[in-house]
Amino acid sequence: MLRRTLLRAGGLAAGAAFTGSLWQGAARATALTAASPYGPPGVPDANGIALPQGFTGRIVARTGRRVGGLLWHPAPDGGACFADGDGWIYVSNSEVPLIGGASAIRFGPGGEIRQAYRILSGTNLNCAGGRTPWDTWLSCEEIFRGRVFECDPYGARAAMPRLAMGRFKHEAAACDPDRRVVYLTEDESDGCFYRFLPDTWGDLTSGRLEVLCASADAGPVTWRRVPNPAAPLTPTRRQVTQAKHFSGGEGCHYADGVCFFTTKGDNRVWAYDAENERLEIVYDADSPLSGVDNITGTLGGDLYVAEDGGNMEINLITPDRQVAPFLRIEGHSGSEVTGPAFSPDGTRLYFSSQRGARGDAAGTDGVTYEVTGPFRR
Template structure:
């Protein structure tokens, strides 16, 4: 297909209309225990049938319970209020059995109803202008960012909450680092001068937030070498220090960042895009109008990596640059998480019916070095049920201590969905209380508690029960 001009490159990726296809169609009630092999019989997976919640919020299996530990609007320990639209989270070990959780807030600059500074910015003077990445000239400060809470697992009580990053936009997901920090991502490509010249900075970056029990505000400095695009989430390989990044676009690509100094991401590095070895510009989305043959399920494909230039991308066109160079295209890359020796990531609108895919990438033993050509990394389409009674619009994900992948659905009637290492799916929880997505699910380091948000009402829950060892 000819696509020499910039506009024709955009047309080559048939993405129009697919970004929201997962919200089409009627919802049908689901039962737990489905597998990829068959939707007509129950598999002995998961934790059994979901029991009706007498409080009408979250149905869970027998023996499990939840506790609402915070709500948007709660007074925090720094004098601010808890912002709304809680999203991705990372959990870290604190002292004396405490857990530190850094939590994103997917708030746009003009979404005042979700602000942590009061309905009329009356709490704004509790911060210094330098605490903000984008102060919005004091007229429209960016309202995204992160909060951090400290939770006592033994007592089941919240210890404290505070604002840990200010002045960013639509912090959707992110990822934990092996050195004990949270990488938070802006799902936005707003530019300086947007909002009637009120914004003071470009957006679309990754920021690093320390995991601290005591109130500590992060230096609001973007890691620009990791690229400016519609970020979703990141995962760090603890062995190589390589960072993997997803892009929330219907025509997105999958990136990796090789830092010059592992663990020092702000010291520069190389941004690259994944391509399937021997298959230029492979379309992995499996849509009815996708280019080329279907991307097979459970078949490992060797990959290569392509250098990306001009990573600050003033025109938000890194994906088009990548595709022109042969990068594979993905359907809205969302949550990503490092497992044992592999990384899993979700594509919300992938698959024949646009209901979602989950991929697994196994790095080369020489990942990020010239020698990786000897044994390239491998990409596998790990799950694509093409049945909304099994999976619909997978978003944030985390790997459970026992190895299953736990997915949050981005839907008006979402479930938590588990996937075993064999690719079998089951349902772990059902949101029956709010017409809002589940987001940010993450296990505590002990594995005793699973924290998750119900985004619309800004509720954070702690789920406990007889988890597998």
């Protein structure tokens, strides 16, 4: 649904339809600011979350406090949800040096917290990541020559580094089961956009790392192999001269033939049409969405984009390119919104304020929330 409609509304360029699809749009089409389909965020609740009418929120974890038997980690960042019998699991990264890693909270069918536990420890600045179709979590290190770790959200198997996916300042990952590739963003001011093609789908231990190459912000792209993904001397982003560079790659989300990703340096939301190997810009404005970061979506085609700073909002981009605030966290001006992810049934949205109300760099005041309500599915 999203691929068919997202770029057709607003700022259309005559004759810009993509061959073989219904995509249409100008490379720099103006974002359409409009009212949210849920209405505006209301008065902040007792937890400081401003929500539309009909939605309720709660705090499920705080840094340094016990939840489900576990001391919740500092600086909660990227997250995802996994089905778990009659309940589900929410996984969250920890973006701190040396101890980083990731934790998981197991929920029962009514949303009760059953258990919490670590699924990755002893890693460095685990920022975003992504879930796989085979129900594992890819936790990404946002450091020089960072690694991707494949983690078991159920806590039964040890996490393993997937070094074939490249050594660079990893941010997020998104799996494309149709083409059997994993897209990867890079958080550098001149970072690249990559795809990893495993030798066997479902096994990330070996494969080919490629980088997107293009001469413009919109139009056709090609992919070239990264000669040395281990990058001991030359960074991956500088190994292919034709590679296109992006200003600070952030969140990444795949849906219906399209991989959406954000870049913080120019406050853009991009769309890579994987079916036709073309690149477009979905959002290129300063308002209402500012400080683009983590991104997720619903089966109904809505995108939810979290802000790093800005108004501490999660903004909604609908399939017809309407952009509006969905929720806002009040009193956390020194923080960022991280880890948005929907429960498997689409009725609950999880996310965090990484540094909380205190806004300290160590993330010792992080807060993880849950919002329940009539989300469009």
